[in-house]
Amino acid sequence: MPRFTYTRPDTLSETLRLLADPGHNSRLLAGGTDLLIRLRHDAPNFDRVIDISRLPELKIIEQAGDEVRVGSGVTYTEMINSPLLQRLTPFLIQAARQVGGPQIRNQGTIGGNIVNAAGGADMLPPLVCLDATLHLVSARGERAIALPDFILHPQRTHIRRDEVLSHLTFPTPPPGVRSIFIKLGRQRTSAISRLIVAAMGGLDASGRIDFIRFAPGAVTPRVQRFEEVENLLLGEFPTPERFARAGEEASRVMQALAGDRWSSPYKTPVLQTLTIRALTQIFPT
Amino acid sequence: MQINFTLNNTPIVIDAPPDISLLTLLREHLGVTGVKDGCDVGECGACSILLDGMLVNSCQLLAPQADGRNILTIEGVHDESGGPTDLQRHFIEQGAVQCGFCIPGMILAGEALLAENPNPDREAIAEALAGNLCRCTGYIQIVDAIEATARERQARSGQGGRS
């Protein structure tokens, strides 16, 4: 007896209809890397899989007005190959490039990363910097939710059972804004899997910082912009001293939000260092 | 359920449970044993196949996801007489083969890379292999083999030299 059935709708509206069907507990399949792994450990709490990995509506990458839309079904490889994203959001490309291995990049999707990996997702810090809004659709209608509000806590999100994450949008970054994504490499600490810093920044004509977004990843229970760090930098000249202060502030905010953990002796100084490096890269001093 | 796809240029119609992985479908239901099970969690790449030309881990796909698609496994990689292709020949000559378990995946990863980037440098080759683990060879001769193949193909197509 198969544990579940499989269906692959041709359109998003058909998908929503299937999801709304009360006769089934359905599970969406986008990139698949999460579903197959979970199935090894736990009996499925669904009886039907709905394959949305080939839905054309979820594959869009486009700029509409002053906003960029990225479909949830876009794979890491598709992101990396997108001229639009290369131009507008290089740090998203950097993040996608550092997802391990071509196979995972070919299969994994940005939507899957957000919905499934939740708190640990590599994509979250840059998307939070971009002020991304998630667009969820269901047979009942559509709703939009800001990304930081979407993540309940690691592994849980606000998505409802009959909803599909259709796409995300974010305002087009102002021209001249640079972005950076830094991740601790493969040589791991003892089970600290990653430490991420994502940042965006731009200078005004006088050389002061007039645009700054800063979000670390894997240091706090929820991914969020560190506004205290941003406020420290906004309106100021980019100097090593200011970056050092920003680094200290980042660590302080992390401590305040995450408390004292076994990993703190490592993360505290390293977050400081990576903050300084990120800022140094986006603001030529 | 019925799954229709092309496997190594051959049309396949098969009845299989929907809740098995594509790896299981290939190995257990179709006897395609060149695709290996090394970890079953998408980390080692021994189960790699080309799905519509894209390198993916078959252990991380459900069998029905093959429907309507073009799948290439190592069994489909050979010249017209069933002998080795240029890439396979270079693998042999460069000493890139030891135990051989990772090799089907490595060859497919090599082909996928060269299809997209016919002139890769060694760093690009190593990055393209980052999802295929090998415990025997240390990878250097595998990179050598792919590099030699790229050079030879460039020379054959009349575009000598490397960028």
Place this chain on the structure above:
Amino acid sequence: MIPPRHDTRYVGKPAARVDALEKVLGEARFLADINLPDMLYARALRSHLPHARIKRLDVSPALEVPGVKAVITSDDFVDHGNYGFPVKDNYMLAYQKVRYVGDAIAAVAAETPEAALAGVRAIICELEPLPLVTDVERALDKDAPQVGPDRDDGQSPNFLDRSIVQAGDIEKGMADADIIVEGVFSTPHQEHAYLETEGALAIPTPEGGVMLYCSNQSPFINRDNVAMVLGLAPELVRSIQPPVGGSFGGKDDLNYESSAQCAALALKTGRPVRMTFSREESMVASYKRNAMKMWVQVGVRADGVLQACRFRGLLDSGAYASESSFTGWRASIHAMGAYRYDAVDVEVTSVYTNNAFSGAFRGFGNPEVNFAIEQVIDELAEKLDMDPMDLRLQNALRLGDALPHGQKLEESVSLTACLEEARNQSDWDRKRREFPQRNAGSELKKGIGVAALFHGLSLGAEGADYAGATIRIDDDNGVTLTSGFTDYGQGSRTVFTLIAAEVLGVRPDRIDMLRPDTDTAIESGPTVASRATVLGGNATRIAAANLKRILDLAAADLLGCRVGQLIREGESYIGPDETPVSWDDVVAHARKLGFQLSAQGRWQAPTIHWDHHAGRGEPYFAYHFAAQVAEVTVDMGTGQTRVDDIWAVHDLGRVIFPQGAYGQVYGGIAQGLGYALTERVDFVDGYIQQTNFERYLIPNAADMPRIHITLLEDPLSVGPFGAKNVAEPAMVPTAAAIANAVAHATGRRIRRLPISLEQVLLGYDLTPPGTPKRAQQGLWL
């Protein structure tokens, strides 16, 4: 770079691996690829507790599960399936108690893998937890929980073995030293992580025996074990090795158990039975490289002459003895490093714990001790204000020296050449001088470090060291070779083929090497200890020479001349009248003359003696010498180490199969790299925390440094064509070279592997909370 040779046609020339074609075409059939009609799938029930008494074991519910055909326990084996060498303390299925998480308790055979798992889950197994011991020092306390078998010699119950090396007057040696350095070092367990997991296939035979396909390294040991535990005459058991997806020492013990379990199930059901492990089952249940804790003290004179070395090692054998007596012995022999001393005092003690048991892994005790001694040598150099390369060159063993153990080194000692070559190629002197200057004021710090090694060839005084090979000419004039040695990727089949081709004077592609098979091969001991090339190569050489004798006689007869007048041109024979005759013609003539076109060859290693009680003697009949230099960039902002280059200079006597030799060095360095930087095995209360590749990180292609290999050929007179070995030594010094480079870059001396980010950044490791959950889950996957 190998110096060009003109004295051979095939040996030492680029060659294709004999089995490479089937592997690149995907046609090689590994164990899990063999599917037979009527075949049943087997699965073991494994302990989820690290130490427990089996209070109740009822397998009858498993037999009620649809599809299950048979279930076995230790009752189904002779003497409860007791096995093990040199200590017979293990069981094919646990008897009375389980000693580690993953210990096999029962095995089920069923129509499908799912039914087999369901059968395993249905077994009623009540385990009564026993107190644990997981720390090696605690394990030696007289009141520690007893893991090992009862002892009546007054030793603590968890004491397994002790190996010593003693020479000279250690007190005087230390007293004569002007500078003494000491340190405590530790190396962790290491997981073999072969891409193909364990498994076995058993096919019952009409005469009541069993045919086994098993990916282990020693088919004769497998055959003898299975025959013993099933109460069968050895002739009724046949063990064949299919293509193996990597082993590195790791596919013995647990595979002997799988073979025995499958064999018992096959005999019970009358059907073929196959067992293959999931990756998690492999990582949880399979044996590892032993963890070691080491205390090292070395004294040196102000003029740089090493005086004395004191070494204490504690080896975690885990739940069973496996090879630990031998690993501990080899560790003790190599603990002081490849140097001259006036006095040494070495003691390596192996103990039982409730961690997963430890067994053979490439290097077999040498990588562990090398990590310690090579760093102490560097620390001495620092205190002497001497270049570490110079200190090594001053004290390195040379031709004619005596090992501190008492053995005189009569030939093939090229350590100083290896060191000098590595020094020149790596631009050592300039970098040692310039890096510290460059590093000042930068977060990215560069360093360069060296490690030297010696590695005894073959079993040494561990055991009887012999090998046999057979060769014959078939009806189609192809040549068939057999050997008791196995090839699990390291290339032994190709090495033997090239040797036979060279001796016989025929093209290698004429030669077919049969799979190792106890029916057709001559027992040659285990394929371990880098002994295949010398032992198996010599046996092959002799077999080929014996066959050539016959062909030479036939050729001389055909050409009407004396054997001494024959010349070879390609495969052809030419006599005084200069008309060539083809090899095929000679073979046909030999048949006509009534010759048997087959021969055997046997070779015994030179006799050596080791006095286990005195700790002196001749440990090995030959040694491999080498040096590796590592250049690193350490990011002091994150603690990450990137290895940029490794220069590896190895004296392997004579290269037989060049691509194979390079491959062994590249592959060994990759394993050493992982051992040094990324491979963590953590046991928390006996539960392994890493159960698949997402947590156990082995190097991938992008992690690899540039590797520059130089193979020196200082021939060994008893080696085939002068060859020694290379497989194991390749990974021995890598971690130490990297650690020494990190110390040069950062000033931080890292005495624990792996060289974690925290150790570099903070000076200590952080301890994450561990969980039993992952390991327990892994047993059901």
